[in-house]
Amino acid sequence: MPYRTSNHFCKEIDKEITIDKDTCPHCKMPIQKWCLSTVENWSLYARKTGFKPYGPHRQLLDRLFSQYWEDCSACGGIGIIDNTKTSNSKWIECTKCNEDGGKWIGTEEEWDKLVYEVVSAYPDSIVSSKKNTDNKIG
Numbered sequence: 001m002p003y004r005t006s007n008h009f010c011k012e013i014d015k016e017i018t019i020d021k022d023t024c025p026h027c028k029m030p031i032q033k034w035c036l037s038t039v040e041n042w043s044l045y046a047r048k049t050g051f052k053p054y055g056p057h058r059q060l061l062d063r064l065f066s067q068y069w070e071d072c073s074a075c076g077g078i079g080i081i082d083n084t085k086t087s088n089s090k091w092i093e094c095t096k097c098n099e100d101g102g103k104w105i106g107t108e109e110e111w112d113k114l115v116y117e118v119v120s121a122y123p124d125s126i127v128s129s130k131k132n133t134d135n136k137i138g
């Protein structure tokens with residue numbers, strides 16, 4: 001389950017504080033409201049990239065991937081947002097990014113190139129090639 005975080009390391013006052021508001025009163029930074037558990041982070045990563053969320057390929061993949069990935073502005077890149085519509089859960093899947101946390105902003109060719117590069121270096125790193133036909137591209 002995603003959990004609510006209220007801890008914020010404030011650069012303005014140089015210490016970690018607990019905040020129950022949407023923005024930090026000191027530095028005015030918006031507070032990241034939700035955190036994902038480790039397993040949820042892994043599955044988000046696999047959804048985003050189609051690659052395994054851990055392993056030696058991460059360094060290369062992250063470097064290439066981040067150039068063409070734009071974090072979702074609605075959820076801040078984690079795929080869930082406050083549930084303001086119903087009362088049965090405090091959070092819901094972000095509808096803007098379809099729970100992916102953002103979108104691929106490169107071309108299909110750039111995606112193919114990334115997959116090729118990473119898989120060539122780390123053949124065991126891929127878990128799915130669904131991104132090739134993903135309708136979110138383009």
Ligand SMILES: [Zn+2]
Pocket residue numbers: 008009010011012024025026027028029
């Ligand atoms: Zn602050």
Ligand SMILES: [Zn+2]
Pocket residue numbers: 072073074075076077078079080094095096097098099100101102
């Ligand atoms: Zn989103």
